[in-house]
Amino acid sequence: MILGKSLEDYLEAILILKNKKGTVRSVDVANYMGFSKPGISHAVKELRIHGFLKMDNNGLLHLTESGQAVAEKIYERHCFFTQYLIDIGVEPKQAESDALISTLMPDLNVMVKKSSYTAIFSIIRLTSVSSNAVSSVGCALMKS
Template sequence: MTLGKSLEDYLETILILKIKKGMVRSIDVADYMGFSKPRVSHAVKQLKTQGFLLMDNNGQLLLTDSRQAMAEKIYERHCFFTKYLTEMGVDPKLAESDACKTF
């Protein structure tokens, strides 16, 4: 299944927050990405409908087992291109941002 870049960014963010915090809620995603709660809620609904996410009774977002690997690949690709751009002399913050947008 192919996701658009926007939904890939949400999956990557959910994975990053899960690694950093252990649990993820929609508000955490909104804060991390700088988006409004309604915008994130819409994306979460799409990801749930497509079978990428589950939400427990506490509002915690959980990647489905079958989609965890996909999120990890998205994150690995992002890390690879961030490192590549940094090694080419791009400022680390700009490299981080450009890796999301370009690749």
């Protein structure tokens, strides 16, 4: 199954929060992403239906094995592009924000710097980035 960008964002957020806090509730995801609890509830339901997420009796969210694998690939891809943008001169905060695969309209300064990789960005968006490439880069998303 191919997830939409929105559900990918939720999986990545759950992975990041799990690694930072140990446990994750829907309200944690809502706060982290700046969304309302009802919006998160709908996404959680979709992720559960498709077998990426489970919720226990205490309301804690748990990635399934397949959910964990997908979330890690999404996270690795995000880290890869964040580091790439930093390497071409984009400020780290802007790079992290712009590394999200489906940003609407990036800052004009970033657009100029991005022009060197726009074509491969579009191609790689549909594929996964190898773990080796990302592990050599590292990512601060879970550290902050």
